[in-house]
Amino acid sequence: MSKIKIGVLISGGGTNLQSIIDQIHKSNENGEIVLIASNKKNAYGLTRGKENEIKTIYLNPKEYEDSDAYNEALLAHMLIEKVDLVILAGYLKILNHKWIGQYPNRIINIHPSLIPKFCGKGYYGLKVHQAAIETGESETGATVHLVDEGTDTGPILIQEKLNILKNETAEDLQKRVLEIEHRILVEAVRYYCKHETFENLRG
Numbered sequence: 001m002s003k004i005k006i007g008v009l010i011s012g013g014g015t016n017l018q019s020i021i022d023q024i025h026k027s028n029e030n031g032e033i034v035l036i037a038s039n040k041k042n043a044y045g046l047t048r049g050k051e052n053e054i055k056t057i058y059l060n061p062k063e064y065e066d067s068d069a070y071n072e073a074l075l076a077h078m079l080i081e082k083v084d085l086v087i088l089a090g091y092l093k094i095l096n097h098k099w100i101g102q103y104p105n106r107i108i109n110i111h112p113s114l115i116p117k118f119c120g121k122g123y124y125g126l127k128v129h130q131a132a133i134e135t136g137e138s139e140t141g142a143t144v145h146l147v148d149e150g151t152d153t154g155p156i157l158i159q160e161k162l163n164i165l166k167n168e169t170a171e172d173l174q175k176r177v178l179e180i181e182h183r184i185l186v187e188a189v190r191y192y193c194k195h196e197t198f199e200n201l202r203g
């Protein structure tokens with residue numbers, strides 16, 4: 001059986017990408033990363049890809065007329081590599097309708113909160129955790145969800161919670177949530193590689 005071809009979009013450090021490399025790509029699993037694409041030239045995730053001999057590309061958004069033109073160029077690279085499953089692993093741009101049409105229910109995103117809390121425009125990085133602390137939440141967590149045309153609005157696949165500790169800083173909370181992210185993202189990808197669908201995941 002041929003392996004599920006995975007494309008990963010990143011904008012930053014790529015610790016979530018690393019967990020997919022280690023636990024899916026390099027393990028004896030039915031999935032391989034065939035392309036890592038970034039909108040940021042210096043994203044460390046690109047280095048992680050190169051170190052593992054995975055094809056990487058950087059596309060500069062400024063070189064495209066608009067966001068649709070950028071999305072189309074990026075999508076073309078996925079199609080050339082015959083990607084089956086797309087993972088947004090810390091990718092800070094929005095995919096357009098062409099992506100959703102090309103990959104219905106086959107694009108997932110990892111977000112560091114319990115969606116619908118602290119998600120959508122402006123909620124990224126430490127800001128998500130600062131908001132959870134400042135609003136006095138007792139718990140937070142991470143969410144893997146299917147991607148639609150909105151920002152963090154698609155159907156939820158997996159969510160895992162943790163308790164926010166007294167006097168915990170946003171930085172400390174981010175580290176603990178990242179551990180959850182790595183675990184549930186791998187779980188979702190592993191499920192897809194086995195079943196070729198996300199239907200009934202944890203169902």
Ligand code: GRF
Binds near residue numbers: 110181
């Ligand atoms: C993670 O918190 C992810 O949930 C969010 O961006 C961050 C990316 O971290 N979308 P990394 O690049 O995977 O380390």
